[in-house]
Amino acid sequence: MAHPVDVHVGQKLKQIRTLRRHSQTDIAQRLGLSFQQIQKYEIGSNRIAASRLFELAQIFDVSPAYFFEGVNGANDSEVTPCNTSTTISKALAAIEDETVKTRIVTFIEDISGMAVGRQG
Structure with a gap:
């Protein structure tokens, strides 16, 4: 079962990708991955490594912290839905x-x- 923080980070990735009008294939190509890997990141079934999160932040011109916005600081296992x-x-x-x-x-x-x- 996916960790709630991984699911949240994946939702934030999907959110910014959609807002910036990029396809999963566009992002996958920039990272040297398959679009299926991006799908797995977005649903939280695969964790995004810190180095990959840094690359994604650079692609979207956001701070790596962007992907954690909305995570409840009092309990890391609770995520505020977006x-x-x-x-x-x-x-x-x-x-x-x-x-x-x-x-x-x-x-x-x-x-x-x-x-x-x-x-x-």
């Missing part, structure tokens, strides 16, 4: 109209405060 983020990522990826997708992303950035320096 179902809302995953659901939003999947829904956004399913939108085919790029103009609509861009408007939604802009809206989310505006209400989250991420677009502070952007002129509207």
Whole structure:
């Protein structure tokens, strides 16, 4: 049975991969792996080695700590689910109209405060 932290890290990998619009094959090729290995990472059935996690962080231009965001620090075996983020990522990826997708992303950035320096 997969450890909850491995499952969480895999979910974070899938989340950022989907948000950045990369396929499992794209990431696998950059790492010299098969897409099946990326699938196993994403479901948590295979652990991601620290060196591989570092490479993934470089590919996505995030801190390695990104993959652990949401893990409950009080008990490492408990993981805070990121179902809302995953659901939003999947829904956004399913939108085919790029103009609509861009408007939604802009809206989310505006209400989250991420677009502070952007002129509207």
